[in-house]
């Protein structure tokens with residue numbers, strides 16, 4: 001594997017208002033495929049703040065997540081890691097960010113019925129670039145590693161979402177702000 005982070009970085013600083021360790025984190029958007037309660041066949045990932053620069057997430061692989069008979073689809077597993085890594089950036093740095101790059105190593109097949117435990121860690125910051133990595137273990141926080149991932153998140157302004165989001169969904173959120181979790185400082 002190449003060195004990580006791939007560029008010189010500053011040590012990340014956990015935001016002073018980041019949730020305390022062991023705090024259960026709210027979904028960040030009710031219609032998010034990764035965590036949203038309104039998405040029937042979504043991943044329904046749940047996350048807990050960890051110590052320092054970590055977030056611990058978990059999700060149950062169901063029969064709607066299959067790629068081969070009885071096995072999780074790799075793309076859905078990548079989605080879970082995108083969510084888990086983004087949750088770490090959003091809640092611990094409290095800044096809006098989007099995935100610029102995501103790489104995944106699928107180490108073991110993941111059967112339907114598995115609870116995947118994903119430990120994400122913020123590794124370094126270079127300007128707007130935030131480097132994060134995670135490991136996913138099967139059925140226990142000390143289970144066999146099934147997937148590893150690394151990602152670059154890029155810090156963005158609120159304008160990013162307003163400029164690019166579909167109008168009707170932005171309107172829905174304006175009418176019902178409760179659809180969004182209040183985890184990041186939108187005007188830091």
Ligand SMILES: CCCCCCCCCC(=O)SCCNC(=O)CCNC(=O)[C@H](O)C(C)(C)COP(=O)(O)OP(=O)(O)OC[C@H]1O[C@@H](n2cnc3c(N)ncnc32)[C@H](O)[C@@H]1OP(=O)(O)O
Pocket residue numbers: 028034082083084085086087090091097098099100101127128129152154156183184
């Ligand atoms: C509590 C909250 C929880 C949230 C959880 C959410 C989890 C899910 C997160 C997602 O899935 S977000 C959706 C998927 N991602 C996107 O839709 C992003 C689409 N891409 C973009 O909008 C733009 O390409 C992006 C904002 C990422 C960057 O565009 P910009 O014009 O703002 O910046 P620029 O292109 O100058 O890049 C900034 C830096 O990042 C670097 N960069 C960007 N993309 C890169 C890439 N792919 N690989 C390597 N480096 C990259 C780029 O080289 C540059 O480095 P330097 O500062 O050193 O010059």
